[in-house]
Amino acid sequence: MEPEHDSKTAVIKTLEEKGVVLVAYSGGIDSSLLAALAVRALGKDRVRCVLLDSPLVPRREVEEAKETAAELGLPLEVVAFPVLEDDSFRANRPDRCYTCKKASARLLKEVARREGIETVADGTNASDLGTYRPGLAASDEEGICHPLAEAGATKQEIRRIARECGLPVWNKPSAACLASRIPYGDEVTEEVLGRIEAAEDLLHDRGFCQVRVRVHGDVARIEVPPEELERLFAVRDDVTAALRRIGFTYVALDLAGYRSGSMDEVL
Numbered sequence: 001m002e003p004e005h006d007s008k009t010a011v012i013k014t015l016e017e018k019g020v021v022l023v024a025y026s027g028g029i030d031s032s033l034l035a036a037l038a039v040r041a042l043g044k045d046r047v048r049c050v051l052l053d054s055p056l057v058p059r060r061e062v063e064e065a066k067e068t069a070a071e072l073g074l075p076l077e078v079v080a081f082p083v084l085e086d087d088s089f090r091a092n093r094p095d096r097c098y099t100c101k102k103a104s105a106r107l108l109k110e111v112a113r114r115e116g117i118e119t120v121a122d123g124t125n126a127s128d129l130g131t132y133r134p135g136l137a138a139s140d141e142e143g144i145c146h147p148l149a150e151a152g153a154t155k156q157e158i159r160r161i162a163r164e165c166g167l168p169v170w171n172k173p174s175a176a177c178l179a180s181r182i183p184y185g186d187e188v189t190e191e192v193l194g195r196i197e198a199a200e201d202l203l204h205d206r207g208f209c210q211v212r213v214r215v216h217g218d219v220a221r222i223e224v225p226p227e228e229l230e231r232l233f234a235v236r237d238d239v240t241a242a243l244r245r246i247g248f249t250y251v252a253l254d255l256a257g258y259r260s261g262s263m264d265e266v267l
Contacts, residue, residue, distance in 0.1 A: 007148075007151045007152060007153035007157050007158075007161065008037065008151075008153075008161045008164075010150070010151035010152070010153075011034070011037050011041075011147045011148060011150075011151045011153065012037055012040060012041045013041075014145075014147045014150055014151065015037060015038050015041035015042060015121075015147055016041045016042065018042070018118075018119040018121070018145075019042070019046065019118075019119070020042065020046045020047075020048075020116075020117050020118070020119065021038050021042065021046070021047055021048070021117065021119045021120075021121050022047075022048045022049075022050060022108060022111065022112040022115065022117045022119065022120045022121070023035045023038055023047065023048070023049045023050070023120075023121055023122070023123075024050060024052070024104075024108055024120065024121065024122040024123070024144070025049035025050060025051050025065065025069070025074070025076065026051065026057075026061070026065060026123070026175070027051070027061060027062075027064055027065025027066075027068050027069070027169070028123065028169065028172060028174070028175055029158060029159060029162055029167070029169050029170060029171075029172050030123030030124070030125055030148060030155075030158060031049075031122065031123035032068055032072065032074075032123075032162070032167055032169050033123070033148070033158055033161060033162045033165070033167060034121060034122075034123045034147060034148060035047065035049050035069075035072070035074050036072055036074070036165060036167060037147075037165075038121070039072075039073070039074065044073065044074075044075060047074070047075060048075055048077065048111075048112075048115060048117060049069060049074045049075060049076045049077070050076075050077050050078075050079055050108060050111055051065055051066075051069075051076060051077070051078045051079070052079055052080075052081035052104055052107065052108070053078050053079065053080055053081060054080070054081040054082065054083050054084070055084055055178070055190050055193045055194075056083060056100075056177040056178050056179050056193065057177065057178070058178065058197045058200065058201070059197070060201060060204065061175060062078070066078070068168065068169055071168060072167070077111070079107065079111060081103075081104060081107060083100055083103060083104070084188065084189075084190060086099060086103060089103070089188065090187055090188050090189070091187065092179065092182060092183075092184055092185060092186055092187060092188050093184060093185070094134075094184050095134050096134075096179060096184070096188075097133065097134045097135035097138075098134040098135055098137060098138045099138075100135060100138075100177070100179075101134075101135030101136070101138035101139050101142075102138040102141070102142065105120070105138060105139050105142035105143075105144050106142060108120045108144070109142060109143075119145060120143070120144050120145070121144065121145045121146070121147055122139060122144050122145075122146060123146075123148060124136060124139070124146040124148065124149045125146075125148040125149050125153050125154060125155055125158055126148070126149050126151075126152050126153055126154045127154045127155040127156075128149065129149060131260075131261065132261060132264050155174075159171065173209050173210040174210075174260060176260070176261075178193045178196050178197060179193070180212075180261070180263060181196045181212060181213060181214045181215055181263070182196075182214075182215055182263075183214075183215075183216060183263060183266075184263065184266070186215075186217075192215060195215065195246055195247050195248070196213050196215055198246045199213040199220055199243050199246055199248070200212070200213050202239070202242050202243070202246070203222070203224075203232075203239070206235065206238075206239070208224050208228060208231075208232065210224065210225050210228075210258055211223065211224050211258070212258060212262070213243075214254075214262065214263065218248055218249035218250060219248065219249070219250045219251075219252055220243050220248040220250070220251050220252065221252045221253075221254050222239075222251065222252065222253050222254060223254045223256075223257060223258040223259070223262065224257065224258055225257055225258050226257035226258075228257075229253065229255070229257060232253060233253065236251075236253070239251065
């Protein structure tokens with residue numbers, strides 16, 4: 001039996017033991033697979049999916065998450081998450097993700113209590129465990145369970161299982177909150193988040209799927225996969241002019257290419 005089948009069985013077994021589950025849903029591959037397996041294990045009436053909506057999440061991602069939930073028949077509730085009201089989060093210290101995950105876990109638990117649900121689960125997977133993720137500690141402290149990680153399912157296995165299950169998001173690029181584009185110590189504001197979102201939307205509209213626009217003051221540092229560098233360089237004049245209209249003075253292309261968590265390289 002293939003490893004991904006073992007992981008899928010283990011996840012389903014874990015979920016069956018929970019009875020009723022609230023899934024922290026984002027519309028990405030991890031949470032979508034978790035939600036789909038939860039419905040398979042428990043039935044639609046015993047699964048709730050909650051999407052926490054805040055300025056950290058691009059509007060494009062919110063709409064795509066709603067569409068995916070509808071396509072998969074997932075029961076979805078969108079709940080406002082006013083994280084920017086937290087001064088400690090806005091200060092953007094290296095433990096920013098801990099602050100955010102602590103608050104989001106408590107909000108999810110509040111929704112779960114309202115619905116009489118004891119278990120809140122998220123899409124953390126085994127590949128996440130070896131990276132710098134202070135938010136994971138906060139989730140653990142709040143009792144959020146991680147069925148995919150507990151089953152030992154890696155990101156690669158999750159993509160295989162999702163493809164096998166016919167999930168439309170099986171090959172969706174990894175996403176991260178917009179605050180991850182801002183250097184630690186620089187305040188997280190709606191204005192900066194809006195510029196980042198507009199810049200990345202512009203690049204997505206030009207066919208770049210895996211992209212990050214990291215902000216360093218008035219400088220936009222663009223990351224795309226190495227194989228996409230030449231194509232982006234070919235349209236540099238158009239992209240530069242468009243990003244200047246958004247509010248950036250300088251536009252730079254990171255020659256190292258896209259890599260997850262590049263802002264953590266200074267730690």
